Amino acid sequence: MHMFKMKTEEQKPKEQDTKERIHNFKEVCLGYTKEQAVKEAERCLQCAVPMCERECPADISIKKFIKHIADEKFDLALKIILEKNSLPGICGRVCPAEEQCRKSCISKPAININFLERFVADNSEKIVKNIKKIGKRIAVVGSGPAGLACSSDLALLGYEVVIYEALHKLGGVLTYGIPEFRLPKKIVMDEANYIKKLGVSINLNSVIGKLFSVDELLKEYDAVFIAAGAGLPYFLGIDGENLNNVYSANEFLTRNNLMKAYKFPEYITPIKRAKKTVVIGGGNVAIDSARVARRLGSDVTIIYRRSRSEMPARDEEIKHAEEEGVKFMFLVNPIKIIGKDDVDGIECIRMKLGEPDDSGRRRPLPVEGSEFMIECGQVIVAIGQGPNPMIGKTINLNIGKKGNIIVNNNYQTSISNVFAGGDITSGSATVIKAISDGKKAAKIIDEKLKRG
Amino acid sequence: MYRIKEKKFLAQKTYLIKLFAPDIAKKAKPGNFIMLRIDEKGERIPLTIANHDSETITIIFLVVGRTTEDLSKLNEGDDILDVAGPLGNPIKIKNYGTVVFVAGGLGIAAIYPQLKALKKNNKIISIIGSRKKELLFLLDEIKESSDRVIVCTDDGSYGKKGFVTDALKETIDEEETDMVITIGPTIMMKAVAELTKDKVKTVASINSIMVDGIGMCGSCRVHVDNEIKFACVDGPEFDAHKVDWDELLKRNSKYREEEHECICLK
Numbered sequence: 001m002h003m004f005k006m007k008t009e010e011q012k013p014k015e016q017d018t019k020e021r022i023h024n025f026k027e028v029c030l031g032y033t034k035e036q037a038v039k040e041a042e043r044c045l046q047c048a049v050p051m052c053e054r055e056c057p058a059d060i061s062i063k064k065f066i067k068h069i070a071d072e073k074f075d076l077a078l079k080i081i082l083e084k085n086s087l088p089g090i091c092g093r094v095c096p097a098e099e100q101c102r103k104s105c106i107s108k109p110a111i112n113i114n115f116l117e118r119f120v121a122d123n124s125e126k127i128v129k130n131i132k133k134i135g136k137r138i139a140v141v142g143s144g145p146a147g148l149a150c151s152s153d154l155a156l157l158g159y160e161v162v163i164y165e166a167l168h169k170l171g172g173v174l175t176y177g178i179p180e181f182r183l184p185k186k187i188v189m190d191e192a193n194y195i196k197k198l199g200v201s202i203n204l205n206s207v208i209g210k211l212f213s214v215d216e217l218l219k220e221y222d223a224v225f226i227a228a229g230a231g232l233p234y235f236l237g238i239d240g241e242n243l244n245n246v247y248s249a250n251e252f253l254t255r256n257n258l259m260k261a262y263k264f265p266e267y268i269t270p271i272k273r274a275k276k277t278v279v280i281g282g283g284n285v286a287i288d289s290a291r292v293a294r295r296l297g298s299d300v301t302i303i304y305r306r307s308r309s310e311m312p313a314r315d316e317e318i319k320h321a322e323e324e325g326v327k328f329m330f331l332v333n334p335i336k337i338i339g340k341d342d343v344d345g346i347e348c349i350r351m352k353l354g355e356p357d358d359s360g361r362r363r364p365l366p367v368e369g370s371e372f373m374i375e376c377g378q379v380i381v382a383i384g385q386g387p388n389p390m391i392g393k394t395i396n397l398n399i400g401k402k403g404n405i406i407v408n409n410n411y412q413t414s415i416s417n418v419f420a421g422g423d424i425t426s427g428s429a430t431v432i433k434a435i436s437d438g439k440k441a442a443k444i445i446d447e448k449l450k451r452g
Numbered sequence: 453m454y455r456i457k458e459k460k461f462l463a464q465k466t467y468l469i470k471l472f473a474p475d476i477a478k479k480a481k482p483g484n485f486i487m488l489r490i491d492e493k494g495e496r497i498p499l500t501i502a503n504h505d506s507e508t509i510t511i512i513f514l515v516v517g518r519t520t521e522d523l524s525k526l527n528e529g530d531d532i533l534d535v536a537g538p539l540g541n542p543i544k545i546k547n548y549g550t551v552v553f554v555a556g557g558l559g560i561a562a563i564y565p566q567l568k569a570l571k572k573n574n575k576i577i578s579i580i581g582s583r584k585k586e587l588l589f590l591l592d593e594i595k596e597s598s599d600r601v602i603v604c605t606d607d608g609s610y611g612k613k614g615f616v617t618d619a620l621k622e623t624i625d626e627e628e629t630d631m632v633i634t635i636g637p638t639i640m641m642k643a644v645a646e647l648t649k650d651k652v653k654t655v656a657s658i659n660s661i662m663v664d665g666i667g668m669c670g671s672c673r674v675h676v677d678n679e680i681k682f683a684c685v686d687g688p689e690f691d692a693h694k695v696d697w698d699e700l701l702k703r704n705s706k707y708r709e710e711e712h713e714c715i716c717l718k
Contacts, residue, residue: 166666168489168496168534176668205536207666211475231668235680242673242680242699244706251669259495259663268518269495269663270710341702390667390685 010109011040018323022294025180025262028320029093034072037119041069044111051104052113057436058085058149062101062113069116078124081117086152086195087145087435089187090174092118095432096314122187128197134158136449139221141208141391144172145431146227146422148195149438150445155198157446162221164206169258172229173423174431176258177250179288181295182317185257209394214418223417223445226405227438230423232386236280240337241381245272249281249289249382256292274298274378278346280334281382282311287318289380290326300326301374305333305351305364329374333366337379345375385428402427411441419445453531457508462589465515466558467524470508476537480504482545482565483657483689486511486537487665490522494533498662498684500562501538509537512561512589517711539665540688547573549630552623552652553598554616554644556581559636560590562657566633568597575599577623581616581640585609617643624652631655634692638704642697649693656692658683658700661707674700 014030015021021028032040050063061080068077081088097114105111136159140147143165151161169175171188196202208214208228217224233248235241252271255261261271277293279286282304290300302321304311307330311318322328331351338345350370353362387404398406398414404427405420407413413420421437423429458470476486480501486509487496497519503510513520526532543566551574555563560580567576578598582588583606595601602619603611612619617640623629624647632654634644641656648654660672660683667685674681675696681687 166536167664168536176664205534207536207539210538211479211536231664231666233668233670235670235673237680242675242696242703244702248670251663251671254663254669260493264710265713267493267495270707272706341705388667 008039008043010043011036011112011115013112013115021181022324025295027184028181031122032115032119034123037069037116038072040112040116041066043107044070045107047106051106052101052111055100055104057100057432058091058439060084060117065120066111066113066116069120074120074124075127077120078126081120082126084439085149085435086198087148087191088117089121089191090145090183091432091435092116092121093183093187094178096430098315100432121191126194128194131156131199132158133160133199136160137162137221138445139164139217139224140227141214141217141224142166142172142227142229142422142424143170143192143202144227144229144422144434145174146229146424146434146438146441147172147225148192149435150225150227150421150442151200151438152195152198153439153442154445155195155200157442159446161200163200163202164208164212164217165202165204166207166228167258168204170202170204172227173231176254177285177288178431179253179257179292181291182288207390209391214391214395214415218417222449223419225411225438225441225445226391226413226418226420226424227422227434228388228391228424229434230385230428231388232403233381234384234386235381236334236383238334238336240339240343243337243339243343244341245274245339245343245377246337246379246381249279249285249380250385252289252380253285253292256296262292262296271296272378274343274376276376277301277378277380278303278374278376279380279382281384282306282313283382283384284313284317285385286380286382287313287321287326289382291321291324293378293380294321294324294326298378301329301376302326303329303332303334303346303348303374305331306361307331307353310361331364333364335371338373343377343379345373346379347371347373385423387424387427391424410444411437412444417448453533454535456526456528456530456532459526459528462512464586465524466512466587466589467515468502468510468512469523469526470510471532471535472507473509473535473537474507476501476535477504477507477509480509480538481542482569483540483543484538485540485665485688486535487539487662488523488532489534490519490526491533494522495519496534496663496665498539498659498665500657502561502564512558514558536665539684541686543569543633543689545569545573550575550577550627551631551633552577552579552620552629554579554581554620554632554634554636554640556616556636556640557587559634559640559657560588560594562635563633564590564593564597567594571597577627577629578602579604579616579619579623580611581605581619581636583607615643616640617647620644620647624648632692633657638697638701641692642701645692645695645697654692655689656695657688658690658695659688659704660684660700661704674703
């Protein structure tokens with residue numbers, strides 16, 4: 001039996017054909033078929049001490065749910081996942097599994113735990129259990145991954161949870177940031193609907209700090225959890241950055257993902273389509289922007305000031321972008337954006353890597369005299385996002401240098417019964433880090449309120 | 453859903469809508485705006501809150517593009533899908549002395565809540581401009597809250613013939629002015645800023661293109677005093693002498709072709 005398992009090949013999910021997919025926004029990765037899921041699950045060695053679980057920020061009983069898949073008990077597998085994570089369809093798609101659960105998997109190649117999670121989420125119905133209400137109320141600010149995760153865990157513990165979302169759609173970065181072809185909005189809405197069924201209500205168009213203050217929320221709720229995210233786009237501060245057709249990645253993605261500008265004029269929000277686009281940055285947001293621009297018909301080049309091995313983006317995303325014809329220029333830094341009204345090009349300088357900096361990565365240094373021009377009609381600045389500044393301005397909270405809300409190890413802010421987590425506290429990180437924050441905060445809020 | 457409680461035709465292509473939005477109404481202050489999306493396929497557009505009572509907010513808009521055209525076709529009893537607010541920083545209400553408001557076009561609606569709020573502690577002179585008589589509105593209300601009103605039309609069909617800047621020049625030459633507040637077309641605000649430079653402190657409420665209106669996209673960014681500012685969260689009011697007006701003019705014309713396409717395809 002053991003030998004047989006070792007011989008089963010790693011299952012790779014089917015992907016949408018490259019030539020076709022650059023003309024649509026449909027999901028690229030099509031996920032496992034039932035047969036593939038079972039075969040992949042059968043590869044799992046069911047370790048006595050499952051190292052994968054130690055690495056899971058959502059604390060999922062991975063070994064158990066994989067066993068259920070191997071036994072074709074998919075509903076049971078989903079039940080196991082939902083005990084810890086209410087957002088499996090989302091996590092199964094966007095978790096950097098290769099750096100978490102899969103990293104410590106003993107099987108070679110590592111079991112595709114993320115694809116298995118996704119398979120179960122997509123193919124089984126989420127059963128809502130009856131929850132005994134405990135008569136306490138929590139307000140959650142923001143319906144991104146941290147807010148949703150915190151809300152669902154608190155709801156499962158019997159709290160009445162009300163989410164306040166500033167935008168007209170829920171999901172935060174899952175909705176406005178991550179493109180449809182990587183995370184279909186139907187999945188986000190389905191999982192949010194499951195959370196609603198647990199007893200969480202969601203108020204849209206509710207900008208906390210403007211419509212209601214945190215102080216007002218504290219009068220109505222036993223605690224407040226702030227998960228307002230990192231929505232503030234950073235700019236380079238170089239000449240020409242305010243020329244037309246220079247977008248922050250946030251704007252470019254929001255127009256397309258939240259407002260569906262790629263369907264203009266059916267949807268009314270417009271987006272500029274350029275023949276040639278340059279995306280500045282090396283993270284997942286840069287890759288997402290590049291792949292969206294590609295689908296809008298543009299020739300796309302990503303410029304990154306370090307080398308490929310320092311890119312923070314996931315390998316899978318880089319691979320997908322390359323397949324789709326996105327070009328990469330490494331060790332290149334923008335100096336100036338050129339144009340009269342609109343962008344005509346971008347002046348860059350070549351870089352070389354010096355000594356390691358604070359982040360442990362080798363510091364990029366300009367190579368004197370190596371300036372050159374890239375002609376393009378559009379520039380997307382994807383060099384990172386900072387914590388949303390609005391809420392911090394309206395309450396007397398301790399705020400860090402970057403505008404982040406300062407919390408202690410228990411997600412406690414400087415105001416009693418006001419907690420915060422996700423990107424609003426840490427700056428821009430990953431979806432799963434935010435989910436993990438939301439979950440841990442829920443546990444701490446519960447402990448604190450029960451202690452009284 | 454936000455129900456339209458009242459709709460009024462005010463002037464050529466200009467309409468007033470009262471929306472049932474009690475939570476926003478409770479917090480609305482002069483200078484605030486809302487982001488509005490009519491329906492599922494709609495875009496988000498910013499509109500100044502021109503007035504409010506305990507349950508409703510009033511918005512006034514000029515039909516300039518697809519969304520405002522769609523909005524003009526809605527009637528009392530119809531619903532608007534999304535309204536978020538009150539956004540932006542409200543004006544500082546204090547004793548300045550003599551305040552001259554300079555408004556053009558839709559800016560007339562935007563100055564109204566401000567001059568009403570400043571009336572109590574200030575002498576208010578309102579200079580209102582439009583291309584022609586048919587585009588003027590809210591004049592009675594503005595007269596009621598101003599010590600003096602000067603109306604200018606480009607073609608002389610109402611009030612003085614000429615631009616608001618001509619009337620402003622005469623006013624600040626004649627009268628000790630402590631503050632100028634200008635709201636209207638970017639080109640007009642630029643001219644006002646040039647006129648009052650080194651003479652009178654001037655603030656302008658800028659009307660950039662916005663997507664979210666809550667500081668997340670940077671579409672509304674403009675250089676103010678050589679620093680990038682977002683109109684939605686840092687403004688919409690800025691020191692008029694520090695705004696890079698030429699940059700703003702360019703940025704505001706960004707989607708002219710798409711706007712045209714969208715209307716033609718209807």
